Amino acid sequence: MLLATLPTQAGPEAAMRQAQLLLVEDEAAIAEEIRADLDSRGYAVTCAPDGHTALDLARTRRFDALIVDRMLPGVDGLTVITTVREENIAVPVLVLSALNAVDEKVRGLKAGGDDYLTKPFALDELAARVEALLRRPVETRETVLRVGPLELDLIERSANRDGREIELLPREFKLLEYLMRRPNQVVTRAMLLEDVWHYRFVPQTNLVDVHIGKLRRKVDAAGEPPLIHSVRGAGFLLGEGGG
Ligand code: CA
Numbered sequence: 001m002l003l004a005t006l007p008t009q010a011g012p013e014a015a016m017r018q019a020q021l022l023l024v025e026d027e028a029a030i031a032e033e034i035r036a037d038l039d040s041r042g043y044a045v046t047c048a049p050d051g052h053t054a055l056d057l058a059r060t061r062r063f064d065a066l067i068v069d070r071m072l073p074g075v076d077g078l079t080v081i082t083t084v085r086e087e088n089i090a091v092p093v094l095v096l097s098a099l100n101a102v103d104e105k106v107r108g109l110k111a112g113g114d115d116y117l118t119k120p121f122a123l124d125e126l127a128a129r130v131e132a133l134l135r136r137p138v139e140t141r142e143t144v145l146r147v148g149p150l151e152l153d154l155i156e157r158s159a160n161r162d163g164r165e166i167e168l169l170p171r172e173f174k175l176l177e178y179l180m181r182r183p184n185q186v187v188t189r190a191m192l193l194e195d196v197w198h199y200r201f202v203p204q205t206n207l208v209d210v211h212i213g214k215l216r217r218k219v220d221a222a223g224e225p226p227l228i229h230s231v232r233g234a235g236f237l238l239g240e241g242g243g
Pocket of ligand 1: 070
């Protein structure tokens, strides 16, 4: 008999944490249709009707992904993406466009887009692309990941919290790396089973809970504010709180 389901340690802030999306689309009816659909799927969507507003928002708030229409009045979509990349705002970008030419797709990706979707598209397709983008870790050449007091050295294969060394088994290391690459983002059991364990189906198992439980006891020592949270009905989240 393995461990029973872990008690939820997440505060109300952690439970409320939704993926934050910035949708940049000038056509109000399309923007609203997309926003309503993504909202119904549990995402928090902020809309920007033009490139200037989009850049202001991207600079001042943290988003988990940007969805950028290629054709915008004023600052166009490609310029928005190029600017975001030049300013090293680490966020995945999905480019939307009515232009189907291969050239346009290449331009969108070259400008720094991570994926490209041609209008018209099914909302299911958009949601699937967004989900895939959110799963993809933000590109980083850093060899040391840091979240709050937690450090993970990918070369030395070591971890510490405020200098307190944390000894991790290989699987725990992978699990922590996965969580630290997605700080303040809800990670589901299915994501962990597929991406850390490489299961191709989701078995009926509490494998993830058991490993998270062990990892949590190492990362969150007695008296330390918890960094690993359970999010009821959703999965887990690593972060210092609401995010
Ligand atoms: Ca447009």
